[in-house]
Amino acid sequence: MAPSYDCAAYVLLCAEDNDSILGFDEEEEEDGHGESWVLGKRSGFYGDFLMGFPLQSDECLVLLLEKEAEHMPGNDYGERLTTGALDVSIRRDAIDWMWKAHAHYSFGPLSAYLAVNYLDRFLSAYELPQGKTWMTQLLSVACLSLAAKMEETEVPLSLDLQVGEPKHVFEARTIQRMELLVLSTLKWRMQAVTPFSFIDYFLHVFNDGNAPSKLSLSQSAELILTIARGTDFLAFRPSEIAAAVALTVLEELQMVEVEMAVTSCIHVKKERVLRCYKMIQDLLMTESKLLRSASPSSSSVPQSPIGVLDAACLSYNSDDITVGSHGTCYQISPASKRRRISR
Structure with a gap:
């Protein structure tokens, strides 16, 4: 029987605290605490990436080709960024921070790509509120956190993930709510074809x-x-x-x-x-x-x-x-x- 991805996806949200995860408070930017995951930092790599795995069969390749469009941002997303219909600085600032945090923890290359993929797909489908610059930072943390939970064997606490002297530091429940918003906006399709x-x-x-x-x-x-x-x-x-x-x-x-x-x-x-x-x-x-x-x-x-x-x-x-x-x-x-x- 095929696995239930809807059920499996719930493991992405670790039980970092017992507070409600419904709704957003308008300006939640507090220190996090009450988390239970332990980080074991490891070195990054490239040379061993994909080594030891069998080559894709033609049947598998065709299936991936059929599915890849489902894991891309909207067709007009790039044009909207180019023309200014979407603020390209939001994307740039988000990736700047994600890249720094990614390098700090030496995550693997796929984690970095997934974080950007989640960011682009979210921004192409959801309009962030005007004048709330803290939302960009929160979205960055949520996308990198989800990518790490999908790809890494060891994941830092949400508070520890917020490295690089960010302007805003969010508590675990706030990040969880943002993760849920990203998950629902992306229709829980997190194992992206890249x-x-x-x-x-x-x-x-x-x-x-x-x-x-x-x-x-x-x-x-x-x-x-x-x-x-x-x-x-x-x-x-x-x-x-x-x-x-x-x-x-x-x-x-x-x-x-x-x-x-x-x-x-x-x-x-x-x-x-x-x-x-x-x-x-x-x-x-x-x-x-x-x-x-x-x-x-x-x-x-x-x-x-x-x-x-x-x-x-x-x-x-x-x-x-x-x-x-x-x-x-x-x-x-x-x-x-x-x-x-x-x-």
């Missing part, structure tokens, strides 16, 4: 059936998170992003020739993959120029995914929340332990 669901498949297919290396997986994860921060890629499906990222990384590692490899894209539209690939090249070129202008020591950075992302890691300052995509860099631990993968 580019991580497809990346191993495309790395395998584009490389003549050879198993993905740790290096290619590591660089792909970094590049996916770099893309997640911007708004230009919101129109692309997760499968298209994964295919374009795989092409970018394998080309840099001199394993494929893009025009030849893209002909094996039988499950995604080749023209959209190539368009996404070209946008990634433009993004990396911009990142490289910014690194060159920011520091003389980075003048020798090659204009390639590996060179740009490695330089970004070296220049990352953990105390700077405006660092952008550079905040996704971690120390790789050989003892990193993996668990559920969003398939």
Whole structure:
């Protein structure tokens, strides 16, 4: 019998206190207490990501392709951000904080992507009240908390999760109510289909059936998170992003020739993959120029995914929340332990 996801989803809300979780008080911004979860901090990783898992079957891939649109923000979301119909600073500020907290606890790459996915889907469907800037911070905490509960084996207390000297600190019951609002707005579809669901498949297919290396997986994860921060890629499906990222990384590692490899894209539209690939090249070129202008020591950075992302890691300052995509860099631990993968 198929598992009941409606029932399973209730485990996302840990019993941090016994207070009511109905409704919002207008200005609840208090210190949290009365929580019961214990954090065991672990190192982040990229090299072991997706290693040891079987390759997606064609049947599984087709099912994921059918479901991926259900886990994307509304079709007009990116345009509304671009035109100013939605305040892009809300998204930027939310991701700035989530990236810093994510790096502080060395969560895995999928947790970071899920948090942004929840944020985008929520903002595309729910209009935050005007003039309540504390709501942005509360939404950020709720999205990262839910992502960690979905993906991580060890999750910090809600109060401890609020690192980085935030302007507002919320108590556990307030975060729980926001979590419920996010869950209901997203229709409890939290095990989202993401580019991580497809990346191993495309790395395998584009490389003549050879198993993905740790290096290619590591660089792909970094590049996916770099893309997640911007708004230009919101129109692309997760499968298209994964295919374009795989092409970018394998080309840099001199394993494929893009025009030849893209002909094996039988499950995604080749023209959209190539368009996404070209946008990634433009993004990396911009990142490289910014690194060159920011520091003389980075003048020798090659204009390639590996060179740009490695330089970004070296220049990352953990105390700077405006660092952008550079905040996704971690120390790789050989003892990193993996668990559920969003398939």
